[in-house]
Amino acid sequence: MKNYFLSILFIGALVLVGFTIKPKTEKEINWLTITEAYKLNQKEPRKIFVDVYTNWCGWCKKMDKETFSDPEVVEMVNESFYAVKLNAENTEPITMAGDTTTAQMIARSMGVTGYPTIVYIKEDFKTIQPVPGYQNAKKFKDTLEKILQWE
Secondary structure, eight states: OHHHHHHHHHHHHHHHHHHHOOOOOOOOOOEEOHHHHHHHHHHSOOEEEEEEEOTTOHHHHHIIIIITTOHHHHHHHHHHEEEEEEETTOOSEEEETTEEEEHHHHHHHTTOOSSSEEEEEOTTSOEEEEEESOOOHHHHHHHHHHHHHOO
């Protein structure tokens, strides 16, 4: 009888856990390193957006949580852009196109002065424009649509 009671209790706990754990079904942005985006762009040119962030930036985390998880943003980015995450304080060497640099130096060269900043880059790897500050999903989608029209 005691084993029967424990079995029922165990099954009940499993059922309860099954209802409280949500499987991860949402799609995510396919984040790349700057080097990966550069290599992919050589084979299949696309516009690139670089999310320049720091680990301590609260607004960067808010964009990750709210803007970059929006299903419409995820779909638009994955279909039309190469998305890069770039930690502006990282000083580890990055080799790209025969040159060695760091994420910190790349962020500076793109004119980033605050975080978060999204830097848009053309297919030829020339900067279109850095856009500083937090953007909600609607504003970010509007900007992405404008960047796609950029020649």
